[in-house]
Amino acid sequence: MRYKAAYPKEAIEAYRGFIARRRSERPSAEYRTPTEAEWDEFLAHFEKRKVSIGTCARAFSSPCVHEHACVRCSLLPPDPAQRGRLEEIRDNLVARIAEAEREGWLGEVEGLQVSLAGAEEKLRQLDRGHGQHTAVDLGIPTTRGDR
Numbered sequence: 001m002r003y004k005a006a007y008p009k010e011a012i013e014a015y016r017g018f019i020a021r022r023r024s025e026r027p028s029a030e031y032r033t034p035t036e037a038e039w040d041e042f043l044a045h046f047e048k049r050k051v052s053i054g055t056c057a058r059a060f061s062s063p064c065v066h067e068h069a070c071v072r073c074s075l076l077p078p079d080p081a082q083r084g085r086l087e088e089i090r091d092n093l094v095a096r097i098a099e100a101e102r103e104g105w106l107g108e109v110e111g112l113q114v115s116l117a118g119a120e121e122k123l124r125q126l127d128r129g130h131g132q133h134t135a136v137d138l139g140i141p142t143t144r145g146d147r
Contacts, residue, residue, distance in 0.1 A: 053086050053122065054079040072118035078126055086126070090119040 023031060034042070042060065049056040057075045058064065070076045071089060078086060093116040100108040 051076070053082045053089070069115060069118075071115055071122060076122075078122040080126055083123070083126055086119060086122055090116065090123065093119060 045060050049058070051070050053070065054076050056064075056070065056073065057077065058073075064073075071086075093112055097109055097112045097116065100106075100112060
């Protein structure tokens with residue numbers, strides 16, 4: 001067993017060496033400067049992720065698996081400023097479920113209930129302060145001899 005003290009300069013040099021080795025193993029075409037159209041597409045990706053109740057966090061160029069039913073998606077953290085809008089969506093879903101049940105549109109009821117569960121989960125996330133960090137006191141560490 002050995003002990004090695006690592007200093008920031010050594011860590012940075014080791015990382016740069018790692019990056020240089022990785023780049024030498026990959027095709028150089030992957031490291032070209034993007035075209036204007038490619039860069040515009042990349043920036044547009046982030047603009048298209050902004051929706052009424054938050055900003056979608058799905059990866060660049062990935063499809064939306066929920067077909068843009070964002071209230072159902074776990075990749076959309078709700079914006080606390082949009083709580084009122086989210087409550088309005090929830091209330092609207094409750095009314096639509098009641099109408100669908102009254103009219104006998106049972107296929108629609110099921111889909112609306114999934115969306116309602118998603119809206120309620122987003123509201124619970126806001127209630128829990130999802131994404132807001134608070135300090136936690138972990139106490140003072142002790143050694144075995146202090147116990």
